[in-house]
Amino acid sequence: MREMRRRSAVSGLGGGELDDLAHQAAHDAMLAVLAKLPRFRGESRFTTWAYQFAALEVTSTIGRHRTSARRLLGWESGDWEQLPDQLGVDPHEHAEYVDMLSAVRRAMNQTLSSRQRSLFAAVVLEGTPPDVLVAQFGTSRNAVYKSVFDARRKIRAFLVANGYLDRAARSACCRRR
Numbered sequence: 027m028r029e030m031r032r033r034s035a036v037s038g039l040g041g042g043e044l045d046d047l048a049h050q051a052a053h054d055a056m057l058a059v060l061a062k063l064p065r066f067r068g069e070s071r072f073t074t075w076a077y078q079f080a081a082l083e084v085t086s087t088i089g090r091h092r093t094s095a096r097r098l099l100g101w102e103s104g105d106w107e108q109l110p111d112q113l114g115v116d117p118h119e120h121a122e123y124v125d126m127l128s129a130v131r132r133a134m135n136q137t138l139s140s141r142q143r144s145l146f147a148a149v150v151l152e153g154t155p156p157d158v159l160v161a162q163f164g165t166s167r168n169a170v171y172k173s174v175f176d177a178r179r180k181i182r183a184f185l186v187a188n189g190y191l192d193r194a195a196r197s198a199c200c201r202r203r
Contacts (some may be wrong), residue, residue, distance in 0.1 A: 027052075029084045047087050055083040089155050126190060133184035138177050145170055146177040 030048040058079045066075060134143050145163070148154040149170070156170045163170070185191040 029081055030088075048084075051083040051087040052080065054087065055080040058083065086157065086161075089158055090161075126185075129185055129188060129190045130181060133181040134177075137180040137184050142173050142177040142180075145173045146181075149174050150178075 027045075027048045030044060030051060055076070059076050062079075066072065134146065138146065141163075145159060148159055149156060156167055159165075159170050160167055182191065
């Protein structure tokens, strides 16, 4: 509860919701402690070791809650027009961005696998933390990062091939890695 309350100011949680999430995190931490109890080496106090699991579960629980509570944008539907407003684009540039977003949507649909499309939309468009996707897709962090990296590369190549980006912008973008 102390760890959840400490983080509640940042996460915006309170009341019964805070208590419920704290109990969920405590239960998950207890299961993690019991599962890893045979590996406890005694190099620190047991309570210190167990508290680490609680802190990690609080972070994970808040991240999962934030992701599930947030309105997930329907990137397959007509919500693409909302993205320029979220990015703070001036109204006179809106038409150019609508055209670019349409091209990015086509690139996603034509060049990405369904898994890449799902991961790219979750990480880049919705801002889902990679750790949440690791648990959801049953994969590793590196696999999530690699899929998103490959998706960006494919989308960039599509945009260059169709004249939305020039080759100089593409090569400058790739050199920054």
